[in-house]
Amino acid sequence: LSPEEFRKFAHEAVDWMADYLAHADRYPVLPGIKPGDLIDALPRCGPEHGEPMSVILEDFRSKIVPAATHWNHPGFMAYFATSASGPGILGEMLAATLNMNGMLWKTSPAVVELEQVTLDWLRRWMGLPDNLFGIIFDTASTSSMHAIAAAREMAAPEVRTEGDGAGLVLYTSEQAHSSIEKGAIAIGIGQKNVRKIPVDAEFRMRPEALSAEVDQDRASGLRPFCVVATVGTTSTTSIDPVAAIAEIAEHYGLWLHVDAAYAGVAAIAPEFQHILKGCDRADSLVTNPHKWLFTPVDVSALYTRRPEILRRAFSLVPEYLRTADHPRALNYMDYGVPLGRRFRALKLWFVLRYYGREGIAEIIRAHIGWAQELARQIDNDDRFERMAPTPFSTVCFRRKGSDEDNRALLDRVNASGEVYLSHTILHGKYCLRLAIGNMGTTREHVQRAWKLVTAGDR
Numbered sequence: 490l491s492p493e494e495f496r497k498f499a500h501e502a503v504d505w506m507a508d509y510l511a512h513a514d515r516y517p518v519l520p521g522i523k524p525g526d527l528i529d530a531l532p533r534c535g536p537e538h539g540e541p542m543s544v545i546l547e548d549f550r551s552k553i554v555p556a557a558t559h560w561n562h563p564g565f566m567a568y569f570a571t572s573a574s575g576p577g578i579l580g581e582m583l584a585a586t587l588n589m590n591g592m593l594w595k596t597s598p599a600v601v602e603l604e605q606v607t608l609d610w611l612r613r614w615m616g617l618p619d620n621l622f623g624i625i626f627d628t629a630s631t632s633s634m635h636a637i638a639a640a641r642e643m644a645a646p647e648v649r650t651e652g653d654g655a656g657l658v659l660y661t662s663e664q665a666h667s668s669i670e671k672g673a674i675a676i677g678i679g680q681k682n683v684r685k686i687p688v689d690a691e692f693r694m695r696p697e698a699l700s701a702e703v704d705q706d707r708a709s710g711l712r713p714f715c716v717v718a719t720v721g722t723t724s725t726t727s728i729d730p731v732a733a734i735a736e737i738a739e740h741y742g743l744w745l746h747v748d749a750a751y752a753g754v755a756a757i758a759p760e761f762q763h764i765l766k767g768c769d770r771a772d773s774l775v776t777n778p779h780k781w782l783f784t785p786v787d788v789s790a791l792y793t794r795r796p797e798i799l800r801r802a803f804s805l806v807p808e809y810l811r812t813a814d815h816p817r818a819l820n821y822m823d824y825g826v827p828l829g830r831r832f833r834a835l836k837l838w839f840v841l842r843y844y845g846r847e848g849i850a851e852i853i854r855a856h857i858g859w860a861q862e863l864a865r866q867i868d869n870d871d872r873f874e875r876m877a878p879t880p881f882s883t884v885c886f887r888r889k890g891s892d893e894d895n896r897a898l899l900d901r902v903n904a905s906g907e908v909y910l911s912h913t914i915l916h917g918k919y920c921l922r923l924a925i926g927n928m929g930t931t932r933e934h935v936q937r938a939w940k941l942v943t944a945g946d947r
């Protein structure tokens with residue numbers, strides 16, 4: 490692409506992007522296609538000879554976009570709703586343009602130092618201690634796997650060379666995200682050595698059940714090494730009692746990792762800083778700017794107060810990657826599996842600067858407020874029941890009736906194309922789950938979703 494052609498098509502692409510962001514609500518949130526439709530619409534082989542950019546862009550519009558689920562749609566309230574804000578998208582475009590690989594300080598000081606700066610800003614805004622080291626990974630799943638590997642390094646350093654972690658046991662709640670168990674699988678802990686600690690009526694890990702399990706495992710000659718607490722569990726956004734869990738972790742010498750992938754950033758609003766109570770005693774914590782911090786996927790921030798252990802778990806430097814030591818030159822490749830590292834900090838820096846702490850806090854506050862309003866409406870409607878407390882912006886509820894009724898209700902609401910809600914199972918019952926997290930979502934969108942849920946009932 491010549492510079493002139495690049496400029497022309499970039500302008501065309503940006504025009505499309507600006508229109509899309511302004512009118513994402515004109516699309517159905519979920520695409521009306523069947524599995525395989527897109528594959529069938531595309532050639533089976535790549536082109537032998539290059540194609541004009543105009544044709545490629547046209548195919549993007551006519552073939553790819555109709556197969557898209559619109560996460561940027563203001564009616565997207567499934568899973569944890571997210572949004573790619575304008576500043577975040579601009580950062581992503583510029584990062585792709587520079588195309589730096591920040592494996593070492595030398596391969597890109599900008600990548601490495603901006604990662605340090607942005608993660609430090611975020612840490613301060615969340616009220617986390619100042620002795621934390623931050624590193625960006627693609628997802629919370631990857632971040633947590635690294636935390637669990639560091640925990641293993643602390644408890645059983647011989648595993649790095651010997652490869653036998655037999656007897657190591659990890660604890661998390663039965664409401665924890667599947668990524669915790671996957672992390673344990675990935676580093677060879679074994680699913681049978683992951684204990685799912687029961688929760689209380691509000692879906693929070695029961696600390697006394699944790700101590701009892703640890704005692705029992707120790708008595709059986711096993712090696713408890715790590716406990717993972719969650720601030721904002723995936724189904725209900727419950728908050729584990731981190732301070733009580735930290736007490737137990739300290740008593741037994743366990744690494745405490747906190748999964749705050751979704752909810753951690755709520756602490757940017759000072760009145761929600763209490764949600765991280767006890768996290769100053771954690772060995773590591775993950776939060777995802779690509780969830781509720783308006784930064785395009787992917788960017789996950791892992792913090793640890795024991796970077797030397799994370800480094801010990803992963804550092805392996807072949808000769809061709811050796812560079813001169815300098816006390817301020819950080820080589821992020823030493824702290825994890827990936828060698829190559831994208832410039833993810835740039836989009837986060839754009840977002841943090843453009844909105845500022847107070848701007849971000851205001852949006853998060855509004856999302857939580859609309860969720861609380863909806864929770865009250867559900868509580869006041871005797872056809873429905875709320876299935877969990879609503880500490881953040883996610884509401885779990887069901888229509889009183891059978892699971893089939895609720896499945897049909899969810900299908901009907903989602904078929905509207907106006908909103909997309911997801912589901913979960915709580916107390917053995919099928920529930921609807923509405924999560925507010927998209928910055929285009931307004932109170933009216935939430936109320937519209939409630940109207941669609943209740944439509945046909947009166």
Ligand SMILES: Cc1ncc(COP(=O)(O)O)c(C=O)c1O
Nearest residue numbers: 628629630666668722723748750
């Ligand atoms: C609490 C929690 N942890 C981890 C994850 C995994 O996030 P990621 O997709 O970044 O791996 C999720 C995803 O929703 C989550 O809710």
